[in-house]
Amino acid sequence: MAIGLAPAARSIFEAHDIDHAALDQAPLFDLPFNPGVRIRGYSAINQPNCQIIIEDFMPGDEFVWTFAHDEIQYAISGEMEVEVYMPPLYSEMVRATIRAGTVYSYPVGARKHVRITSKEPFRHICFCPPSPDYPFPTLEEIRNGRT
Numbered sequence: 001m002a003i004g005l006a007p008a009a010r011s012i013f014e015a016h017d018i019d020h021a022a023l024d025q026a027p028l029f030d031l032p033f034n035p036g037v038r039i040r041g042y043s044a045i046n047q048p049n050c051q052i053i054i055e056d057f058m059p060g061d062e063f064v065w066t067f068a069h070d071e072i073q074y075a076i077s078g079e080m081e082v083e084v085y086m087p088p089l090y091s092e093m094v095r096a097t098i099r100a101g102t103v104y105s106y107p108v109g110a111r112k113h114v115r116i117t118s119k120e121p122f123r124h125i126c127f128c129p130p131s132p133d134y135p136f137p138t139l140e141e142i143r144n145g146r147t
Contacts, residue, residue, distance in 0.1 A: 011047035018044065018054055018076075022142045023123070026056075034063040043136040044125075051131035056121035057114065066111045071128050075102045078122035085111040098122075 028038040041055030057063075057080065077100050086092040087109035097117075098104060106112065116122045128134070137147040 009048040011049040014045045014047060016044040016052070016139075018125075019139055019143075020123075022139055023054055023056060026137065026142050027147050028058075031063060031065075034065075037061050037063045041136050042139050042142055043134065044139065046131055046133065046138075048131055050127055050129040051134060053126040053128065053134065053136055054123070055126055055136075056123050057116050058121055059116055059119050062113075062115045064111065064113050067106045067108055069128055069130070069132055070106070070108050071126055072103070072105045073127070074125045075100050075104075076123040076125065078116065078118035078120050080122045081115045081117055083113040085113075087111075098124075 023040065023042060026040040026042055028040045031037040031039050037058075038061075039055060039057055041053050043051060044054050045052040057078075059078075075098050079097065079099050081097050082095070084094045084096070084106065086094070086107070090111060096104065141147050
């Protein structure tokens with residue numbers, strides 16, 4: 001009987017240049033548990049240690065989401081107002097306005113209420129450690145029309 005840690009997949013080095021034009025052409029899809037809310041994005045890097053997603057939320061949209069993992073984000077363009085309710089009892093709430101250039105983080109279990117206030121999509125980078133393997137298309141799939 002073997003004792004110790006099970007072998008785990010190792011991440012490799014990877015670099016990615018964001019393709020804004022491709023993201024603009026990415027298909028919209030329904031955000032789960034939020035009828036009528038559509039988002040778009042692509043998985044830029046998906047390694048065991050982290051999935052990095054380039055994502056747009058659409059102008060005027062409002063939705064709620066709960067995080068099943070820690071997540072760090074960086075706003076590229078647009079603006080949103082967010083209320084974040086902190087676990088375990090969700091009685092602590094933090095409000096923020098997020099604009100281009102803002103770095104922010106959500107802890108596992110946090111529940112957010114988002115309002116997109118800009119006339120343009122709210123574009124951001126999501127760093128999801130370890131990778132939840134969200135089913136976003138890759139940049140190659142978008143460029144080749146396989147989404």
